Amino acid sequence: MLFENASAELALLLFTLLVPVGVMALALMACTRGFLAVDGAAARAADRLATLPAVVMIAGLVCSFFHLGAPAHVFGMMAGLGHSPLSNEIIVAAIAIVIGVVYWVICLAKGLNAGGHKAFGIVLLVAAVACAVFTGTAYSMPTIPTWDTPYNWVGQLGLALLGGAVLAGASLAVAGYELDKRARCLLLGCGAVGLVAVAAVLIGQGAVAGAAAGSLGGLPAAVMVDYASAGIGCVVLCAAGYALWACSRDRAALACVAAVCVLVGLALMRVDFYGVFLSAGLAWL
Template sequence: MFDGGFSATSLAVFTALAPAGAVAFACLAAFLLVNRSQSRDWRDVLAHLLFIPLAIAWAGFIASATHLGTPANALHAINGLGRSPLSNEVVSAVAFLFFAGMAWMYSYREKPKASVMNGLLAISIVCVIVMLFHTSFAYSIATVPTWDTWLTPANLCATALLSGPALATTVLQAARVRAGKWPYALLLIAVAALAAGTVLLVCHMNFLGTVGNNVTLASALVPNYGWLIAAHAALAICGLAFQLHGLRLATSRTRGPVFSVIGCAVVIIAALLARFPFYDAYLSVGF
């Protein structure tokens, strides 16, 4: 585990869960915006289930608060908005939670206005994009060469595009809406993200062999990186295969969703495995 005033475990959980929940929310919000002509009943059911990705994102944010000493310190981070990467990350995350939470709560109104709901969903999608951007570049620290590379934002985005669509697929199946080809398209995005993410992880592993300080090489900090990459890829493939099988069992009210939930859980575990090496590879330019 690295020592830099951070907690590797809490931040790994944060960058695995929060982007997964946020991207899943954006996928479901986009589905609702595109399919406006469908019946109100299923739209309400799916809107109510937006709580699932929102709760996953909240779990990630709560985990990240532990590395701040106390959660209350997150409020002080706002003071550096515009000049501090951490402040930008915190504010963008709060903005997403606010508008996404408003959209979910508004769906419980007896007669919600479509224009207001669509507006909140659209703003939430924008907030997800902004949050991913600031979270990805929050680790661009010149004194930490193992993090200060284009591979850092690329890896985080690939992980988010793997787990987010997988989670969105599970929610769509749980809602039992007429989603058409959407679940299959989401799984295709997840497969592409897995392929790209695995290549990026290998690139990062090789990159660590070229970085060091006057004490050690960065690669020595993560001696099991190759095994973690292999485990990440194997688990993600199994998880996505479970989800695909769940979609093919769509006529079953129990077996299909069960396979999808299990597959989603395995994919999120795979995403978590991909995040730990990044924090374990923390290496400053000094001693």
């Protein structure tokens, strides 16, 4: 039941997964290249490999148009800027994507020096955090108690940090770019914070959903079993992917497998969110 409900919102699920992860990965790659980079033969290849997170980000953008039904609807969304959480989400995400695309195109065209990477790194990092937070707060609605919690944006920020760090690390590994100790600590630290946040949010969201449904006569056991299964799968895959990436020592194949594990795990996190909160949650209320 939970997976069926989540599949009905597949376009939104992919948008809220791929865009924050892609933008954060670009931000962390830019910061790594600008502040902590060591010049070498792989520096130009690392610029070109910004293509990987850029493709992830753009794929999320494409998914958002499937949710709108028609591209022209985006103009109606913009009209609510400032007083509609959903419009705010769309505008902030669009700005983040535009900045990310500009950075990617420049990297492909001619590359950037350390100063250019620093500037884009700072701007992209702010944009990535804002994108994750606004994507979460778009679901904070007082009329729906199961949505009106800080777990929404905390979960999205954790998702972006974990997925972005591992994807950035994998992209740099494919480029043959060896991280120095400081750069490795930066990416590992962001990933660890994200992993802890993801696990905590899954537990917190489950408790809120259970309490809200309990006050209305309980919720189907099948939904809770599916929620627990997806949550456990998320944490196991994310933790395994993070550990594999941490031990990969910049080996491209291992780093890519780790990134796939983390992305699949984070997709299960979004399955839990949409399966319980969007479809089934509305039925309770």
